[in-house]
Amino acid sequence: MSIPLEKLKWMYETMVKIRLYEETMVQVYMEGKNPVFNIGAGTVPGEMHLAAGQEPAAVGIGAHLRKEDTVTAPHRPHHNAIAKGVDLNRMTAEIFGKETGLGKGKGGHMHLFDTDVKFSCGGIVAAGIPHAVGAALAAKMKGKDWVAVAFIGEGAANAGAFHESLNLAAVWKLPLIVVVEDNSYGISVPKAVSTAVPFNAERASAYGIAGYYVRNNDPVEMYRVSEDAVKRARLGEGPALIEIETYRYLGHFQGDPEVYRGRDEVPALREKDPIVRVKSLLVEEGVAQGELNAMETRARRAVDEAYQFARESAYPHPGAALEDVFDLSAQ
Amino acid sequence: MSTVHRRLLTGNKAMAEAIAQEMERDENVFVMGEDVGAYGGIFGSAEGLHQRFGAERVRDTPISETAFIGAAIGAAAEGMRPIVELMFVDFFGVCMDQIYNHMAKIHYMSGGNVKLPMVLMTAVGGGYSDAAQHSQTLYATFAHMPGLKVVAPATPYDLKGMMVSAIRDDNPVIFMFHKTLQGLGWMDQLDYSVGHVPEEEYTVPLGKANVVREGKDVTIVGIQMTMHHAVEAANQLAVEGIEAEVIDLRSLVPLDKETILNSVRKTHRLLVVDEDYRSYGMTAEIAAIVAEEALYDLEDPILRLAVPDVPIPYSRPLEQAIVPGVKEIRKAVEQLVRH
């Protein structure tokens, strides 16, 4: 196997943590939305885009990233954030709208900013890619070997910002890696209806950069191609585009009626679950059941603690709404 | 004895019915946007259209707003009558060049030679914790640019009638519908998101405000949610003996100055309420017009309520603190009348 055991273990534990986090959110999100669903009601109001099934994209490249590397993510950010090491307690508190949150409750689930690990995300499709270009530019100008990774969905690859960013990063030879998570849909619109080519990875050739396609939601293959892309970016050899075929187990957002796909689609996808696949790899490598249990317990504990922290935190004072528009610290 | 037949529709169904009837009437009318096909529009604006008219005339687009909104402009110039959806008004940024520099200006720059009979429909509004990039109304951002008609109906009846007018108008129209007024099953259930809508086609003119409640003590001008809040506040104030007149602006451009001025000349007091940012906004525009044209009819300074100049925060207590509601309107009127 082309992957160090320690890395594979990290990937497993992180994937379990992500999955538990998202599955817990499915439950918590419904608190206060029963019997009548109202998007604005409950413990966690607003839109909620979850990434259960999409863990391989986040951990496959995450295993190669350091704290100094920048990650930008879109509206479906939890898996990307967790793999980057975003403070889970403060992230969860932010999603609950609490004052202990990453943004003191002002941002919410689509707008998480953790400067300690250089992670950010946003609600405008494709908008994070240029920010990653800028982070990559800053790394280059500072003479560092840091890289910037922009995660997007396959739907975002049809936005102007995607194409402009790849061209810009290519002409400036920036350490940028764009990871396209192809989960087949942009909300209800299938990839084939929106995208002129079957694989976005092919679009790399339009900008003269490296393109990789990872089939079958395979975390190990994602690890392997990311290793190549990250290494080259650190050496100053320019940007790369990685597309991974992945699966979205849940609706586009929680509450999505999913009229656009058949009832049997998701159960079939779950048959090929990547977490199960990585677990059997670990077993093959001789990792004892006891160690696997310990990893799962650690993941569970981190998730439980984060939700508890969020629940126990206080809401911000209403007057705080007027603060933070400008930085007044120098005045 | 005659029976009054009331046909109750939600806001979204009223809109979609208007579009369907116009599509039947005129084969140049077509719809495009993200998820307007099988999904029927995230906020139901195109419900049932794809099933009825097919994928040729009801087109799901890629997430390429510059391309498909620009394409609506190009198709309109060819005599088509596109209705194009920008899913949330907040996404305007990625396609604003098409809207501001082209959709708004081509008619003028061509000396009136090029007509753009198109409708850009878009969802506005917050109040359900969708945070800074999905909760804005941005009324003034669009109304500021000469060359765009900008309307924002608040009832199912007006959503239908004004959509028909917008489609038939030879000018580009920004048609803003408020998410909370669509009557969707997964949002707050408000009585006024359902209302009587005749089945036959009718039009409601663009550019006419509507006096929705008569009163003699104060004029409250609102639009969409703030108008509904104003009516509720007025009903509560009536118990205290204050009679407020409430105007539903309905249309930002053209702006119906006369209805506002006539009302202020009667009540001598004005409160303007907006769900948009305060500075350089609708409240400032209306206050300025009244100051210019009816200053001596006023007995008290004009009051404004709007989102203080901050982005819309996510957390519920923060958002509730900054979006004007019934309580704030009531307090403002009491201050005006009883100072």
Ligand SMILES: Cc1ncc(C[n+]2csc(CCOP(=O)(O)OP(=O)(O)O)c2C)c(N)n1
């Ligand atoms: C500029 C812009 N246009 C439209 C939207 C609405 N929107 C949010 S997510 C989404 C689909 C994104 O699809 P994809 O990029 O494949 O990501 P996925 O949701 O599948 O993870 C759309 C259209 C938006 N947020 N921003």
Ligand SMILES: [Mg+2]
């Ligand atoms: Mg997708």
